[in-house]
Amino acid sequence: MSGEDQGIRLVGVTRRYGGVAAVERVDLAVPPGRRLAVVGPSGCGKSTLLGLISGLDEPDEGVIDVLGATGPAARLARCALMPQRDLLLPWRSALANAAVSLENRGMSRRAARAAVRPLFARFGLAGAEDFLPRQLSGGMRQRVAFLRTFVAGKEVLLLDEPFGALDAITRAEAQEWLRATLEAEPRTVVLVTHDVEEALLLGHEVVVLAARPGRVAARVAVDLPAARSRRELLATAEFVGLRDEVLAALEQGSSAPSVEPERL
Numbered sequence: 288m289s290g291e292d293q294g295i296r297l298v299g300v301t302r303r304y305g306g307v308a309a310v311e312r313v314d315l316a317v318p319p320g321r322r323l324a325v326v327g328p329s330g331c332g333k334s335t336l337l338g339l340i341s342g343l344d345e346p347d348e349g350v351i352d353v354l355g356a357t358g359p360a361a362r363l364a365r366c367a368l369m370p371q372r373d374l375l376l377p378w379r380s381a382l383a384n385a386a387v388s389l390e391n392r393g394m395s396r397r398a399a400r401a402a403v404r405p406l407f408a409r410f411g412l413a414g415a416e417d418f419l420p421r422q423l424s425g426g427m428r429q430r431v432a433f434l435r436t437f438v439a440g441k442e443v444l445l446l447d448e449p450f451g452a453l454d455a456i457t458r459a460e461a462q463e464w465l466r467a468t469l470e471a472e473p474r475t476v477v478l479v480t481h482d483v484e485e486a487l488l489l490g491h492e493v494v495v496l497a498a499r500p501g502r503v504a505a506r507v508a509v510d511l512p513a514a515r516s517r518r519e520l521l522a523t524a525e526f527v528g529l530r531d532e533v534l535a536a537l538e539q540g541s542s543a544p545s546v547e548p549e550r551l
């Protein structure tokens with residue numbers, strides 16, 4: 288169970304905190320360049336899963352393989368994690384914040400900023416290079432945080448509710464933009480979200496977790512028609528059908544038995 292061509296694989300992954308399972312016997316697979324969205328009620332273990340994949344945490348049972356790496360340090364080397372809060376450094380400009388991950392990779396401060404600067408326009412941030420985080424809108428802050436994650440040069444992006452703090456309109460714009468960015472330059476992505484529409488718009492597959500312990504309650508493949516706009520897409524019969532399917536799985540998640548782990 289290893290190899291560069293395998294993307295991310297979790298087999299029988301259990302993580303307990305003080306004897307209580309946060310996630311239990313979870314099997315997941317994300318092929319290279321594909322996007323998996325994970326939805327589930329609060330406390331079902333979504334952030335725990337990202338910590339485990341990233342190598343910041345280790346499972347009590349099971350195997351995690353990230354592009355052929357199973358050890359925690361090697362997994363960490365392949366993953367860029369964008370946490371729930373943007374964690375921008377308040378004393379650094381937007382440009383300097385976005386450049387942090389390049390500096391962490393050993394690039395000089397000057398070279399890192401020069402490398403990131405041309406990306407500001409593409410990330411909808413032209414003109415905001417010298418702003419401090421407190422001078423940025425919520426949507427802009429998330430773009431800077433995503434840019435910082437994106438330029439880390441890692442194949443795997445782990446996004447923990449990247450747009451959770453945004454209002455509905457800003458959030459819709461951010462989703463559209465992220466989708467276009469990842470279509471143009473694909474990465475292997477695991478996205479955690481509470482928002483079913485976001486999961487369907489951004490994921491090639493949606494996994495629904497049931498709570499206590501976090502287990503896979505449903506897997507939904509996302510195959511949507513090409514639509515001219517987001518509004519049109521949301522109104523298609525295919526989208527409405529998939530949304531119903533995910534919402535039903537979420538509702539049943541706390542009462543119905545979980546899907547038995549599959550052999551991957």
Ligand SMILES: Nc1ncnc2c1ncn2[C@@H]1O[C@H](COP(=O)(O)OP(=O)(O)OP(=O)(O)O)[C@@H](O)[C@H]1O
Binds near residue numbers: 329332336
């Ligand atoms: N470091 C820890 N020590 C003890 N318990 C923990 C720790 N991290 C998570 N847990 C517990 O594990 C469970 C899953 O937590 P986790 O944060 O992964 O859920 P989540 O689905 O991401 O929640 P939310 O949607 O609210 O962010 C919770 O019951 C939580 O209290």
